Amino acid sequence: MMTAPQAQPVLQPAAAPAVTPAPAPLLDIRGLTISYGNARGTLRAASDVSFAIRPGEVMGLVGESGSGKSTVAMAILDLLGGGGRVDSGEILFDGVDLRRLPAAERRALRGDRIAAVFQDPFTSLNPALTVGRQIAEPLIQHKGLSPRQAAVRVEELLAEVGIREPRRVAASYPHELSGGMQQRALIATALGCEPKLLILDEPTTALDVTVEARIIDLLAKLCDSHRLSALFVSHNLGIVNRICETVTVLYGGVVVETGRTGRVLSRPAHPYAKGLVAALPRITAERRHRLPSIPGTVAKLSGAVTACVFAPRCPFAEETCRSQPQPMRMDEAGDGVRCWKADALAGMPWPDEDAGAARPSRPQPQQSAPLVEVDHLRKVYGANRSVLPWLRRAGTVAVDDVSFTVGRGEVVGVVGESGSGKSTIGRALLALTEPSAGTVLFDGADLTERVRRGDQDLRRRAQLVFQNSAASLNPRKTIGAAMDRPLVLAGHGDAEERGKTIAGLLTRVGLPAAYADRYPHELSGGERQRVNIARALATNPDFVVCDEAVSALDVSVQANILNLLAELRDEMGLSYLFITHDIAVVSHIADRVLVVYGGTICEEGPIASVLRPPYHPYTEALLSAVPRLAEDGQEVPRILLEDAAAAPGGRGCAFAARCPRKLGAVCDEQAPPVHATADGHRIACHIPLATLAERASVFPELMGDDARH
Amino acid sequence: MFAYFLTRLASLALILVVMSVLIFLVTQAMPGDVASMIAGQFASKEVVDAIAVKLGLDQPLIVQYGRWAAGILQGDLGRSLVLEQPIGPILMEALARSLVLAVVALVVVAVVGIALGVLAAVRRGKLTDQMVSGISYLGIAVPDFFWAIVLVLIFGSYLKLLPTGGYTPISEGFLPWAAHLVLPVVTLVLMLLARIARLTRSSMIDVLQTNYVKFARAKGMPESVVILRHALKNALLPTITVLAIDFGLILGGVVVIETIFSYPGMGRLLLFAIQRHDLPLIQATILIVSAAYCLANLTADLLYAFVNPKIRHGMRAS
Structure with a gap:
């Protein structure tokens, strides 16, 4: 850090504390610039990235997709691949510049002195x-x-x-x-x-929340007991908060802020860090809260840095920001920020564009007959009644005796881990899979029956938005063509009229109408998900199933899409079934939530009731596992579950095998009774309701919110 | 695994039963009457009828099929009408020769094709890759008989290094036997190599981009270990399928190649039987060829399980 590259003229040497001299860093990255080259030109993935990790320190490297965080991690391992090239800079490991070592020696270091764990x-x-x-x-x-x-x-x-x-x-x-x-x-x-250094590239992103909590716990313990240094690459600020001592924030391949985790996440100095922290969905009982979001998308960068990389999306940007590259400014404690306005903006929150703005008050879900009624739904996959005895299979129970309703204009959240049957429930509600038993009524008529009759009206009225925004769109069709199809199927004959409808829908989801002529690969992930939503809305549906619709998106984009979905619901009176693994996301949009485990509903109720005791033991574990920022409230003891997932479909409670509060044999042998309270809160558990209610709230800060409901 | 194997064997038997019925009916429908063929052009009707009765051709079809099938089950493939010999030994001899050709050609194709495919994948986009692509395209684009003729001309007629055709049993010495095999094998390899190399290349490229290959590199494994231990085994699945199909193809007789090199395999035997309207020989040959195809595919499926533990696991579960 002492040898300032020319792009960092204002860099002040960090004054070493007088008493204990800071140990030499284990990993010292200086001015690392990485680009990816292909036939169409070069793309700068990292520009002049510098940071240091001391022995025994765990540093978080955070940023959204395209920030260059994984690129930097791979460059340390010499595993860039795919046309990636380190243009300049030093990677000092234990004082040796890795870039000067021959490939064979770098390989010998990998897995020995520097080890890695990847995302999936x-x-x-x-x-x-x-x-x-x-x-x-x-x-x-x-x-x-x-x-x-x-x-x-x-x-x-x-x-x-x-x-x-x-x-x-x-x-x-x-x-x-x-x-x-x-x-x-x-x-x-x-x-x-x-090893001395661990490179952890999103090591828990693909895991369920309760499993993630255990893995993070394990990593923290191991780093401590082995005095390991680690570079923890993540997009998840809550996890970074839990395990990292220091954090470096990347945006557009540039370090915009670095410092102690507690300080950066509670008092972010750089506008981008402020936005990132603000846009994080927090568990809230206040459903109408609108998430702050960062407008715009990450620009692809090439050539030299000539301005602040974040200026195009920054609400505080001035002319200076757009004309001059920003130097990194370090303070004595080693905290740094790449923004000349940082001091002026200190304490200034990320602007919430419509905080306090009068938003159309949402019509309460009507008390009339529900739109969707699910009654004792059961779905078994892979059952085989073959004559050959060795081919006979009982099948896997995906959904077991699930009953619930979705009211008109109501948003019902379905929260569960992988394999909980939540997606199967969504598919059954759209008649994309036939129930093995039970019925689904849509607007009073039997769904299976309707589909058998070839009822196209149903397909018009119930739509679906998937997780993977790219795979949901045909790469060879323009956005307009993709949106035209449902309109044609719904019987809109006139091409010109359809064109107008498409333009209107694109505008409605916040995209320029000209996007109709573009191809999916020309859009960002968030934009593609807007297109998917617009396409779902094309037939003017009453009911939309959102299956992990925002899970693959970056935090800032996720906030955008959640806000859009909330707006559409308010204005069009849509009902959603909002399927997600992320209970924080669901708390922002759902009226009611179903917590599913092993194909059964273990708890259901209004979101505010589900977030407060009494909890189902699974809900309690799930809530306690949600990674959170320090400012959200004091750390709650986490309830760590075993990894092992029992196969659902047994006689007893589906959660019995992992339940930390299991009573005994009764849990394995008998289906749990359902405790119901007045406000529609239901818990399926053998433990008496009064005992469940004795537990402390996972979110003490929510306890004061009762008055608002 | 064992249960899976049993199931596959049972379905294989079923396929062969269906095949035998089809073969029997189709060959019966062929133009020409066996009895008159045997009796000759100028035989009287009485002689023809007598032959028909002797061969049981006056019986209903179902009875004829039953007698044929029962014979096969007892290991009796019938008598060739033209050669006037039991079919069994004739067929087995031809099959053995085709088997030799198939095994040798397949081993060469597998080894060379997979090696070229891996090489091209590892050196993707570089000169080696383009050369492998170019050569394999040439192999696939030029018809096999052309290669056969060119090879015969060069090595047989001009250089006089190798026999231009025929077959010598191994009992008469290894070298003469091997010398007769070289040209047909090389022609077959040229014909089949391109597909195997290209298939291996593309699945190898996919596998080289997987996370487990990246992780193997992150563990500091040498590139040779990464490619051979981590990538190749997973990349071989599609190649195995195609190799099995090719094996069945060669075993069933590669008529053009066998003809050009006068190689007395299954292809030439079948051609002979059809030309001479030798019904029992046609039926037996086709049946054996179908059985060979089925067995080759079964072997491929078992190899799958060997290569991919996930499939093995699925078999155990069933």
Whole structure:
């Protein structure tokens, strides 16, 4: 940091504290500039990135997609690939510039001194090799262990990362393990050679919240006990808050802020950091709250930095911001911000464009007959009644005896982990899958029956928005053509009229009408999701199933889309079934929420009731696992669940196998009774309601909100 | 796994039963009457009828099929009308020769094709990749008989290094036997190589972009281990399928190649049977060819399980 590259003229040397000299950094990145080149030109992925990690320090590297955070991590590992190239800068590891080392020596460091864990455990393990063999590989490669010695060490490692049957797991193939176990195996692999530095690239992003909580807990413990330094790449500020001592915020390949985690997340100095913190959906009982969002999208950058990278989206931007590159300004404590207005903006919150603005008051859900009625819905996949006895299969129960309603104009959230059956419920409500038992009534008529009759009206009235905004659009069709199709099917004959409708819909979701002529790849993820919403609205539906509709989006974009969905609901009186794994997101949009586990509803009720005790034990664990920022309230003790997920469809409570409050055999053998309260809050649990109500709230800060409801 | 194997065997048997019925009916529908063929052009009606009765051709079709099928089940494939010999030994001899051709050609195709495919994938976009693509395109674009003729001309007629055709049993020495195999094998390899190389290349490119390959590199594994241990095994699945189909193809007789090189395999036997209207020989040959196809595919499926533990697991569960 002392040798200031020319782009950082104002850089002040951090004054070393007089008493304890700061230890030399383990990893010191100086002026790292990385670009990706292809036939169409070069794209700058990281510009003059500098930061340092001291021995034993865990640093968070945060930013949204396109910020360059993974690129920087891969550059440290020399695994850029795909045309990526480090143009300049130094990567000092233990005082040695890695870039000057020959490739073979850098490879020898990988997995030995510098180990990595990547995002998706489901695809990071080789499906054709046993887990034990994969963990043993670096031990044999770097430490020269014999396969037999390595096997002993593998079992120790697996035990250390909290796997109870290390021998059995070592002999397993990856597909035989749950996601949490796979991620533990990857962490065991990384720890094997006792590295000094861990590169953790979104290590929990693909995992369920309750599993994520345990993995983060494990990583924090391991970093502590092994005195490991780590670079923790993440988009999730709540997780960063939980595990990182320092944090570096990247935007457009540029470090915009760096400092101690507590300070950066509670008092962000850079406008982008302010926006990022503000846009984070927090658990709220106040459903009408509108999320602040960051307008615009990340621009693709090429060429030299000539202005503040965030200026085009910054509400505080002035002429100076657009004409001059911003230097990094460091203070004595090592905190730095790349914004000349930082001091002037200190304490200034991110502007909430319509805080206090009178928003159309939402009509209350009507008390008349519900729009959708689900009665004892059951769905079994893969059942086979073959004559050949060895082919007979009972099948997998995805949804087991689920009943609920969706009122007109009501938003019902469905929260659950992977495999909870939440998507199957959504598909059954759109007649995209036929129930194995039970009925779904849409506007009073049996859905299955309607579909058999070839009722097109139903398809018009009930629509779907998926998670993957790119895969939902045909890459070879323009946006206009994609939106035209449902209109044609709905019987809108006149092409000119359809064109007008499409333009109107695009405008409605906040996109320029000219986007009709563009192709999906020309749009950003958020824009594509707007198109998907516009397409769902094309047939003027009453009911929209949003299946993880905002899960794949960056925080700032997610806030945008959530606000849009809320607006559309208010203005058009739509009903949503909002399926998500993220209870914080659902708390912003839903009137009522169903918490599903193992194909059954374990708790349901108005969002404010579900967020307060009494809780179903699963809801309580789920809520306590939600990563949060320090300012949101004091840390609550987290309830950590076992990874193992029992197959649903048994006789007892679906959650019994993982339940921390399990009573005993009764939970395994009998279906839990449903406790209901006056406001429609229902909990299916063997534990008496009064006992459940004794637990403290996971969100003490919500307890004062009661008056507003 | 065992249950899976049983199921597959049962369905294989069923397929063969259906095939045998089809073969029987179709060959019966062929123009020409077996009895008159045997009796000759100038035989009287009485002689023809007598032959028909002797061969059981006057019986209803179902009875004829039953007798044929029962014979096959007892290992009796019938008698060739033209050669006037039991079909079994003739067929087995031809099958053995085709098997030799198929196994040798397939091993060469698999080894060379997979190696070229891996090489092209690893050096994607570079000169090696383009050369592999170019050569394999040439192999696939030029018809096999052309290669056969060119090879015969060069190695047989001009250089006189190799025999231009025929077959010598291995009992007469390894070298003469091998020398007769070289040209047909090379022609077959040229014909099949391109597909295997290109298929391996594309699935290898996919696998090289997976997270587990990235993770293997992050563990500091040498590139050779990354490619051979981590990537190749997973990239081989589609290649195995195509290899199995190719195996069935060669075993069933590659008529053009067998003809050009006068190689007495299944293809030439079938051609002979059809030209001479030798019904029992036609039926037996086609049946054996179908069985060979089925077995090749079964082998491919079992190899799948060997390569991919997930499939193995699925079999155990069923």
